[in-house]
Amino acid sequence: MKRYLAKRLLYALLILFLVSILIFSIARLLPGDPIQAAAMMNMDLANEEIINDLRAQFGLDRPVHVQYAVWVKDFFTGEWGTSFGSGEPVFEMFFRRLPVTLELFAGYVFWSFFIGFPLGVISAFKRNTVLDAAITSTAIIGISVPVIWEAIVLIYLFSVYFQIFPPSGYVPFSENPMENILCMIMPTFVLGTHTAGMYMRYVRSSLLEVLGQDYIRTARAKGLKEMAVIMRHAAKPAMIPVVTVIGIDWGYVISGSFLVEYMFALPGFGRMGIDAIAARDYPVIQATLLIVALFILMVNLAVDLLYGYLDPRVRIK
Amino acid sequence: MTKLLSVNNLSVHFSTGSGMVKAVDHISYELNAGETLGIVGESGCGKSVSALSLLRLIPNPPGKIVNGEILFEGKDLLKAGKEEICDIRGNKIAMIFQEPMTSLNPVLSIGQQVREPLMVHRQMKKKQAAAEAVNALKKVHIPDSGKRVSDYPHQFSGGMRQRAMIAMGLTCAPKIIIADEPTTALDVTIQAQLLTLMKQLTLETGAALIIITHNLGIIARYADRVNVMYAGRIVEKASAADLYKHPKHPYTIGLMASVPKLDQDVKTRLQPIEGQPPDLADLPEGCAFHPRCRYRIEQCCAEAPQLRNISDEHEIACWVDVK
Amino acid sequence: MNTKKRKHLNSTHKTRNGSNGVVFAILGHKMAFVGVVIIVSLLCMAVFAPFLAPHDPNDQDLYHVLEGPTWEHLLGTDDVGRDLLSRVIFGARISLIIGIVSTFLSALLGSMLGLISGYKGGMADMVIMRITDTFMCLPVMVMLLVIVAILGPGVENIIIAISVLTWTTFARIMRGQVLHVRELPYIEAAHADGASGWRIMFKNILPNAISPIIVAISITLGRHIMLESIATFLGLGVQPPTPTWGKALRVGYSYLEIVPLYSIAPGLMITLAVLGFNFLGDGLRDALDPRLRGEGKKI
C-alpha cells in the first residue's frame, strides 16, 4: 500500500508541474502580455516608457524560466499578486470566498451521494420494473439539463412565482443559519443534479455487472442469504468502477460550481473566476486555474487511495 | 446403497433473443450415497445447467426450472422455501465451479471466503472459523496455509485457487459435492493432483460426488456411473465399466471413436462425428442427434426416443440397437 | 492444386448481421428511438429554418417589446421586439453547427492520437498521455471561458477552443480500446499475414476499437451544444445579432420576472438536444456493446 501511495503522490506532483507550466503559458503565449492587458483595462493611452517600467516592475523582462520559478515560489508563499480589477491581494480574495464554495461542495456531496447512490441501488434491484424506468429516466434528464437553465427555471418557480427561497445572494451560516440553508438549497440542488444522475447510472450498471459475476454465484452456493451476498460480496467490487468515475466527474463539479455561483450570485471562488475571466484579470485567472487544478489533483489522489483500499489487486502486486 | 438424491423429469428453459431454449429437457437420474457420478457431454449440452438447478442457482430471468422434482433426503428442493434452500447450499450440498479465476471474490481474502460456510452453517465465531479455515486449507495441501490464508485470490496460482475452492466446498462436510468442470482450466499434472485429492477426501467423508466434464478420460478414471448428455437430454446411462466396454448410443460410440487415446498403437485416422453440435434454440425434430447419426432410421427424424433399459443398469435413448 | 472436394458444412449459426443488427437494436430501443426522433426534428428545424420561422429572426418590432405570447408572436418578443420563435428556430443552426463541427474535430484528433498512443506505446504514448492528464486537471468549461476570453468571441474560436479542450476524452477512450484490441489473437494473425503497421492500425484495430468512440461522439455532441450555449450565455461565445439559444436564454434571464416564457423556450431546446444525443448514445452503447457502460465522460 505504501509503494502504491508513494507512486500516486509522485505522479500527482508530476502532473501538477505540467499543469502549472500550461497555466503559466496560457497568459504568456497568447497575444498580449498581462501588462498590456492591464493597460488596456485601466489606462487609455500608455507610452512605451511606462510600459517598460511596469514590465520591469512585474519581472516580465527576465527570462521565461526565471519568471516561472518566481511565479511558483510566489504561489507557495501566498504571494498571488493583486487583482487588476479591485487591486486586492488575490490570496485574501480567495480565502474570503472559499467557505461559500466549500459549502456548495458539501451540498453537492449530499445530493449526489445520499440521493444518487441509494437510487442507483434501488433501481438495480428493481431492474426492468416501472420504478427502475422512472429512476433511470429521471437520471438521464438530470444529466441532460444545462445548469444555467435549471437554475433559471428553479429561480422562476421558487423565488419569483412561489417565493419560497431567495433568488440569489448569500448569508453566512454564522450570521443566520436558517437563512443560510434557505439560500443554499437551490444552488446545491442544481449543482448536484448532474452528478446525482451520473452516479445513479454508474451504481446501477456496476451493481448489475457485479451481480452477474461467477463469484456471486459462488457466494449463493455457499448458502449465504441474499442480503449477505450483496453486503459482503457485491458492494465492495461494485464500488470500484464508481469510485474511478468520481475522480473523472470532479472537473464537471467544479465547472458546475462556477456556473451555479454565477447564476445565484453567491460570492464564492467560482464567481470570482468568472468575473476575472470576463475582465481579463490575469493574476486572478492564473490563481483560479491553479487552485482548480490543485482541487482536482487532490480529489483524484483521494480517489486513488479509496481505489487502493477497495481493490487488493491494486494494493498488493 | 442408499438413495441420496433423485432427480425426476427436470426441465430448465432459458428465454433468449432467439426464442425459448430447452437447456435441460426432462432428465431423471439418481445418486447413491458415497458414489461418484460422472455427467459427460459437450459444451451446451445442459450438463452445467442441470447441476446448477440442483441448488436452484439458475439465474432467473432468463432461466427457469419449469418442471420436475429434485428429491434430497426425501424433500423436494424445488418446493423448499428460501431459508431451507440456503440451509442446504454449502452445507448438505456443495458446489465447486469451473473457473477458479472468476469464482472467487477478488476483493476478499481466501480466508474470509473459506470460513464463510462455517460461520453461516455452523454458527461459528469469526476466530474459530478462521482457525478452521487454516485447517481446511492444510487439508487440500496448500503449503504454509497459516500465512496464505490472508492472501487474496490474485496472489494464488490457478491450481491453488481451485484447492481453496475445494476447501471451501468441503468445510461443512456436505453429503453431496458437485464439481462442475473442476479442472478444465488447469494443467494436466495439477488436474490429476486435484481430482485425486477430491476423490480421496470424498472417500474419507463418505460424500457422494458428481463430476461434470467433457473429458471421457476423467470420467473413466474417477466415476462409478455415467450419464451421457446431448442437447439437454440424457442419452445414455450406465456404470462406467459398462459404458466404456459396450457403449450403446451412437453419440457415445462416436465420441469414443473420435478421441485420440494414449494407448492406441498405430497412427489411424480418427473417426469424427460429422456435422456441428446442435443449436439449442433450433433443435431438429425427433432425436436431436439424428442429423449427425450414421445409424439413423426414419423414426429418428420424427420422434424423440425415451430412455429404455437395454440391460441391468444400462439405459439408452435411441430407437436403434447398435450391435 | 488437385483437391478432392469435401463435404460442405452449410449450416451456420443464426445471428444478426453486424451493421443491420445495430440499426434494429436502435429501433427496438425505446429511448434511442426517442433520441433519433428529437435529433432528426432538430436537424430539420435547422435546415428548413427560413421556411419554418414566421419572422426574420433579426427584424426588430419596437412597438412590441418584451411581449408575452400573441398570435403574431407565438412565443413573444425580446427587448428589441424580435420574434422569439424565429430566433429559437434559427438558433438551432448555430448550435448544431458548433456541436457537430467541434465534435468531429475533437473526435478525429483524439482518436488518431489515441490510436497512435495505444499502438506505438513508448515515448509517443508517454507524451500524449501526460498531455491528456494535464488537460484533465483543468475543467473544460472553465478553460473554454478563459480561451474564448483571450482569443475573442466568434463561432470559429468557439469551435477551435472546444475541440482543443475535449479531444483528450476521445484519446483516452481510443487508447484504452487499442491497448485491449492489439493484444487479441486476430491482431497476431494479421502480423502473421505480414500486414504492415498501417494496415494493422487502420484495417484491423480501428474497426474493432471504434464502437465506444461512436457512443462518445453522440454524448459529446449534446455536451458541446451545452458548452456553446453556456459560453454564449455568459457573453463569451457567439456574438449578437446571430440568433442562438444561449443568447436568447441570456435575454430571458434578464427579464425573468416579466416574460418567464422567454427563458423556458430556448433552455428547453438546449435540454432537448442534449437529451436526444444522450438517449441515442445510450441506445448505441447497448447496441454496439452491452458490456460497455459508464465510461469516458467529462466536461
Next chain:
Amino acid sequence: MSNKENNNLLEVNGVSKFFPVHGGFIFKRKLGDIKAVDRVSFHIKRGETLGLVGESGCGKTTTGRLILNLEQATRGTIKFDGKDITHLRKKENQALKRQMQVIFQDPFGSLNPRMTVREIVGQPLIIHRMTTGKGEYLDKIDHLLEIVGLNPGMGDRYPHEFSGGQRQRVGIARAISLKPEFIVCDEPVSALDVSIQAQIINLLEELQEEFGLTYLFIAHDLAVVRHISDRIAVMYLGNIVEVASRADLYKYPKHPYTRGLLSAVPIPDPEVEAKREQFVIKGEVPSLMNPPEGCKFHPRCPRAIPICQERPPLLLEQGDAGHWAACHNI
C-alpha cells in the same frame, strides 16, 4: 543434434527469449528476466510433424512465435530452409510469411470480428500481391474455403455466424492461402468440442498429405499430440527436457517429468485406468522469474538426487538413436 542440412526444414539452435520485468515509480528499472525460452534446440525434417508439449507457461507458445519471427530471439539462431531467419530485414521477413504460417488456438479470438470470412482469408493474398485481379482473387478464396470444407457461398458472412469448428476451418484456410511449406499449429483444437476436434485433426492430416506440409504442433493434450506427431518434444519451464519419436516417448519415457505428464492424462477406459501405475508429480510449477537452481524440475521430481540441485542437466542422447533427454538420473 547433428543432421544433414538439406533434410531439415527448420533448425533451432540454442534459442532463448527473455522478457525483462520492470518496476519502480516513474523511472523504470529492471527487476529481472522472465526466461520464457531458455537455450532450446531442435530440428524439424521436411514433411514431418514435430509435437511440442508442456503445461501452460512452459514456453511452447513463445517458441512458436520465435520461429514465426513474431518475437525476436534474445540469443541463438533459427534456420529455415538453411537460412538464418533471426535477423531479417523487413522485406525478407515479409517474404518469410509466405513460407511459414500459423494456426491459432482460439477460434473465437483469432478471427477479426469486423471482417468477413472472405476478407480474413483474402488479407494475406492482398498483402503479398498473390492475385492479379478481382476475379482471380475471389476464385482463389472460394477454392480455399472449399479445400477446408466450407461452402464458398459463406464467404460474405462474419465469424460470429459460424460455430467453433467452422471458425477453425476459416483459420486454416487463412493459414494455407499463401501455400506455405511450414505451419505452426498453436493448440489448434484445444478450444473445440470433443466431437469437433477429430474433424480438425483429420483436416490437418489431409492437408499435410496433399500439400506436403511440415508442422510444428504445439499442444498440451498429450493424446492429441501423440496422434498427429512423428516426433515429440517435451518442454518444462523454458527448457526442452525430452525429445523422441512418438513410439519411444510414449512407451519408454525417460524424463521423470514426461512420465508424470503421461501418467496424469487419464485414458478413457476404466479397465486400463485401474491397472495403470500412478506417477503423481507434486506441487506447482515454479515462477519463471525465479526458477530453481540446477535442474528446474528438481523440487517436484520424485527421483531427484543431490546433483540435480546444483547443475542443470544437458539434453543428451539416451540409449536409442534419436531419443534425447535432459536428466541426471536415468
